[in-house]
Amino acid sequence: xxxxxxxxxxxxxxxxxxxxxxxxxxxxxxxxxxxxxxxxxxxxxxxxxxxxxxxxxxxxxxxxxxxxxxxxxxxxxxxxxxxxxxxxxxxxxxxxxxxxxxxxxxxxxxxxxxxxxxxxxxxxxxxxxxxxxxxxxxxxxxxxxxxxxxxxxxxxxxxxxxxxxxxxxxxxxx
Numbered sequence: 001x002x003x004x005x006x007x008x009x010x011x012x013x014x015x016x017x018x019x020x021x022x023x024x025x026x027x028x029x030x031x032x033x034x035x036x037x038x039x040x041x042x043x044x045x046x047x048x049x050x051x052x053x054x055x056x057x058x059x060x061x062x063x064x065x066x067x068x069x070x071x072x073x074x075x076x077x078x079x080x081x082x083x084x085x086x087x088x089x090x091x092x093x094x095x096x097x098x099x100x101x102x103x104x105x106x107x108x109x110x111x112x113x114x115x116x117x118x119x120x121x122x123x124x125x126x127x128x129x130x131x132x133x134x135x136x137x138x139x140x141x142x143x144x145x146x147x148x149x150x151x152x153x154x155x156x157x158x159x160x161x162x163x164x165x166x167x168x169x170x171x172x173x174x
Contacts (some may be wrong), residue, residue, distance in 0.1 A: 002100050002108070003165070004089055010052035010061070018045050019087040021106060022057055022072075023151040030075055037073065038080035038150040040102055042087040054082050066171035068134040080150035093162040096122065096141040108145040110160040127161075132172040138163035 002021040009015060019042040026035040039057040041050055055061045058079065059070030073079070088101040098110035112122030125140040143160030147153040166173040 135163040
């Protein structure tokens with residue numbers, strides 16, 4: 001999971017323009033727990049921004065169960081140290097395209113699903129979750145990720161999701 005904060009604050013700490021990624025892994029179903037998690041925050045963040053974003057990504061400063069960060073963190077038995085590194089990230093939700101590079105740690109690409117009704121044209125599939133807690137809607141896509149941080153991942157032609165998120169400590173802002 002990765003993201004770019006266009007505009008946002010954590011209390012009085014401005015988070016505009018920051019990028020982040022969270023690697024997660026579970027031995028079985030997510031709901032069964034025993035997961036491992038590692039956050040990576042863009043190195044441009046100053047110490048106050050780093051701590052604010054770390055708290056957000058670990059669901060530490062939210063109403064219990066109100067955000068997906070809290071929910072995912074509740075399934076973790078191991079939380080690895082947060083890393084700080086240069087992050088190259090581009091996301092286009094409407095086009096279902098994304099690119100994430102964290103040199104030596106993560107390479108990830110998201111693309112549209114191939115078309116089935118109109119060959120050569122990408123498919124558009126959308127999930128609506130009006131009650132949250134993750135997003136109001138998400139565009140589905142194809143994902144390819146290789147991670148070599150505290151968690152190692154190798155996903156080829158797997159599930160990809162693109163969404164816009166407006167949230168605060170109490171969950172989605174509608």
